[in-house]
Amino acid sequence: MENFTQTLGAGPLLGIAAGAVALILLLVIRFKVHAFLALILVSLLTAFATGIPAGEIVNTLVTSFGGTLGSVALLIGLGAMLGKMVEHSGGARILADKLVDIFGEKRAPFALGLASLIMGFPIFFDAGLVVMLPIIFAVARRMGGNNVLLYGIPAATAFSVMHVFVPPHPGPVAATELYGANLGLVLLVGILIAFPIWYLTGYLWGKFVSTKYILPVPALFGSIDEDQPANPPKPSTVIAMLLLPLVLIFMNTGLDFLDGAGVVDAENQTWVQILSTIGSSPVALLISVLVATAVLGHRRGEQGTALEKVLDSSLGPVCSVILITGAGGMFGGVLRASGIGDALSNSLEAIGLPIIVAAYVIAVILRVAQGSATVALVTTAGLMAPAVVAGSFSPLEIAAITLASAAGSVFASHVNDSGFWLVGRLMGMDVKTTLKTWTVQQSLESLAGFALTLVIFWIG
Template sequence: MEDWTQTLGAGPLLLIAAGAIALILVLIIVFKVHAFLTLIIVSLLTAVAAQVPIAAISETLTSGFGGTLAGVALLVALGAMLGRLIEHSGGAKALADRFVEIFGEKRAPFALGIASLVLGFPMFFDAGLIMMLPIIFAIARRVSKNNVLIFGIPAAAAFSVMHVFLPPHPGPVTATEAYGANLGLVLLVGLVIVFPVWYLSGYLWGKFVAARIPLPVPELFGELDHDQPKNPPKASTIIWLLLLPMFLIFLNTGLTSLASAGIVSSDDLWVQVLVLVGNSFVALLITVLVATFVLGSRRGENGSAMEKIVDSALGPVSSVILITGAGGMFGGVLRASGIGDALADTLSDLGLPIIFAAYIIAVVIRLAQGSATVALVTAAGLAAPAVLAGDFNELQVVAIVLATAAGSVFAGHVNDSGFWLVGRLMGMDVKTTLKTWTVQQTIESVAAFVLVLGIYGLASLL
């Protein structure tokens, strides 16, 4: 692959990508082929059609699959274990009852969304969503007559919004560095836009789709409503368990940001240790171990009983992990084909105002190859020379950063591993995921861009 150069132009590559996406939808929706098999088959055919060297196709497929699983498998497995422990102990139901008691049934979706926004500040999208699932499911069973979307969409959207627009998450930090923007100002303006963007694309959209698509709560952590223990843990105990990984992950993101700013040294051993402890999967591992003691051993359950409880969490999520990995395989093939670079070169000569150009480039690359991070980095790399050479004030540059981030999240679909993660965790088929999550991502992107465009216009008057 190192010596191979793509000779196809943007047009043929775009047709190949569009055909591959259409084939995935037809095989899964019309012919009911399993998503895991479909994604592998189409990934292989796409690599051949895009003229990836035959000798490199196997490595391209497995690297895309393995690269995705490296970030997803540990989080999903550990998150499922934590969820199973919380569910089995009766803690999820106890917290759900307390939550509804405080906020009421009507305000519960809004309150859970706000809680997810807070948790999403230091936590990556997938880690935060996995951690909150047992609470989402328990409250959905308690309040919404078994409809998961009224809580699931607002919570997932909250983690998405925070991950896309706010430092210290990697996307906005990368764009900030590329454009030479003020990181503190990016954080401040990001905080201004995240709530209205979430309210529209998460809370209101979640209520809208939940009223039209009744979706039962999946039994991802087992069906234990008929077998709740008589001595469940206090709701406060579960809250502290949920805050533990948030605190640990904040150590990682916070210290990494401080090291980048030169405030602390990344060579110091204590910094390296805390950054390691705050890695998402390490933080979840520590939390699972603490939960095993607090919710198990301390309450009289240990030995083989605890081993069986934890082990029972892995079966239901194995399909989620494999399908998400296969989605990463398909996205990896599209990236290896060079479609992102070809489109970027074509779009860079559009002659649009820079804020529009950055947004549109990010949108098109996101649609073509799936990865929001690749779309953001590519778009920022293309637009950066014009931004650095232009006569923009600090606030205008911040607006361009956030506009690029907004484009990178547009309409996640079958070539995005996150699409499969959200859909499968919430028990949705492909058609339902397209109607709910893909539309949510579109609304999030457009709403954020409109707000940022307004900020850009105001900044131009300064």
């Protein structure tokens, strides 16, 4: 690729990029082609259309795919294992019960939402919501049984916020990789903005809509969750398991900062190198999974094959996400190799549209059009990454652009989004009510997230 010189102008290149995105949407929406296959096919066609030498096309595709998966697959797989251990041990329920005891029944919506925020760090949206709903329904019944949205919307929003903005969830991890952002910085900023986003668009919005739509608690799970273990871990143990990867990753980020400030010497001090390795995201999550396996598994009496099956069951649901993420990285690699990123960067500068705004708008359009937040975020990051690289942004600005793209990817969940049906059906809402409650909530979450990322971008 060193000898490849792009001869097409900015207009044709941007036209090809727009056509490529439109083709992805057409294949996924109209013809129901799996996103993994659609991204590979469009990447191949884009490579041909932009004039990449035929002998280099396969190498470009495979290298981009593998480069993305090298870090993403580890983070998503290990994150899924950690979440499964916490869920299987009964930690989710015991933590929620403890928070309700601390805050009192009158503040139960706040307590359940806070528990969901904590649990949402390692657990994916769908799994987390299903885990928490039996607890939510039990608390709602205790408080009268006719106001499920007061308890359900804050909790569902909490899982959504964590899933969209905070690694190790697949969307922000993939976007971080594609944009070349600092994962520790994205994690730190994501956690900082998660609580205000949840409080404004989840807790307060849940209190509001619960007065507009009085819905009984659905009888989906019975009165209690019968599958919970008899010997769950202590709440403090669960919190420690969730804090462990955060502490290790933040340690690495702090060492990078100290190295840049000249306080430590990462090149020549062995102890700094060892701690940096331990604090790298894959190693931090590996350590956390091993500790969780020992503390939440072996110490509770689970051994051998049974424990292995629990961990194995966490990987199946995330395989599709991992492959789609890799294919999104492939698409981004083709765009970078073809020179489309440079053309996009120059065009954005010419019309005066800031890259962070363009990234948000593109993610919103993709989200509304095809429904999947992950596909919208990965596609946006692949499209915008070359322009970000060419823009010479600071690490904090790149982190803000990454999270702005994430904010756009959650806008206006509706009938083409599986999460729309999950939330609506589990909480006993019809389509019209779900549109008025959940779709509006997702739009508010997107706008609030974008507003906060803009502030971070300006600070950076």
